[in-house]
Structures are given as C-alpha cells and as structure tokens.
Amino acid sequence: MIQHNRRTITIAVAILVVGLSSGAAFGQGIFGNYKDRYKKKDAPTKTVKGIVTDEAEVALSAVVQLKNMRTLDVKSFHTDDAGNYYFYGLDLNVDYELRAYADGYQAKIRKLSSFDDRKELFYVFELKQE
Numbered sequence: 393m394i395q396h397n398r399r400t401i402t403i404a405v406a407i408l409v410v411g412l413s414s415g416a417a418f419g420q421g422i423f424g425n426y427k428d429r430y431k432k433k434d435a436p437t438k439t440v441k442g443i444v445t446d447e448a449e450v451a452l453s454a455v456v457q458l459k460n461m462r463t464l465d466v467k468s469f470h471t472d473d474a475g476n477y478y479f480y481g482l483d484l485n486v487d488y489e490l491r492a493y494a495d496g497y498q499a500k501i502r503k504l505s506s507f508d509d510r511k512e513l514f515y516v517f518e519l520k521q522e
Contacts, residue, residue, distance in 0.1 A: 438482040440504065442515040443475045444492050451475030452519060454494035461487040484509075492517035 444454040456477040458467045469477045482488065487506050493499035497519035504513065 436484060436511065437480065438484050438504075438511055438513065439478075439480045440482065440488070440490065440513045440515065441476070441478040442513075442517065444471050444477065444494065444517045444519065445475055446497065446519055446521070449518070452494045452497065454492050454497075454517070454519070456517070457491045458482075459489040459491070461489060484511075490515065492519060494519055496522060498522055 440458065442456075444452045444456065446452055451474050452471065453473075454471045454475070454477075456469045456471065456479075458469075458479045459465070460483075467479060469479065471477050477492075485506050488504040490502045490504060491499055498521075500517050500519055502515055502517075
C-alpha cells in the first residue's frame with residue numbers, strides 16, 4: 393500500500409512539473425510574439441551632424457555633447473581631424489541640447505527642438521578663444 397501511494401505521488405509530481413513547464417513555454421510563445429508584433433520597427437529618427445571650427449574657420453579638435461532633455465542622458469563625441477561630429481538615431485519627439493567645447497575656447501550651446509521636423513540637421517560651431 394505504501395509503495396502504491398509513493399508511485400502515485402511520483403507520477404502526480406511528474407505530471408505537475410511537465411504541466412507547469414509546458415504552460416510557461418506556451419505563455420512565453422504567446423506573449424513574446426505579442427510584444428514583438430507591436431514593437432516599433434524602423435521608427436523614423438533624427439540625425440545631427442556638423443563641424444567645429446575656430447573664428448578663422450580652422451577645424452578644431454573638440455568634444456560635442458548631446459543632452460536628451462527628457463532623460464538628461466548625455467552622449468559625447470570627439471571630433472575627427474576635420475572637426476566633424478555625428479549623432480544618429482535621435483528620437484523625433486525629444487528636445488536636445490548640443491554643446492561644443494575645446495581647450496582654450498569658449499563653449500557654445502544650441503537647442504534642438506522636437507518641433508523642428510527636419511530629419512537631418514547640420515550645425516557649424518564657430519568657437520571663440522577665451
């Protein structure tokens with residue numbers, strides 16, 4: 393009798409484990425597909441690029457920072473030898489602040505509005521010596 397109960401309990405536990413496992417896998421399949429189906433794919437974004445120069449229009453080695461005014465996250469970009477910078481994949485519905493600075497020069501700030509519907513922006517930062 394004890395062995396019969398032990399066997400019944402073992403079978404019941406095995407059925408329970410299999411049932412719970414398959415239910416979780418089934419739920420992941422449904423909800424996983426549901427979430428993926430409604431994700432924004434290839435949502436339009438904004439690009440900001442430009443050049444940093446001094447007053448004589450000579451390219452500067454500078455740092456350009458992009459600040460998301462909603463989340464306050466800051467991304468930094470070091471200009472290349474020609475003074476170019478580039479930020480891409482920006483949310484169209486967010487305001488940004490763009491700041492350029494270099495050693496020995498005054499920093500300059502530009503505001504990027506979410507109301508500006510252009511997808512690609514080009515800004516030249518002409519920095520003045522301190």
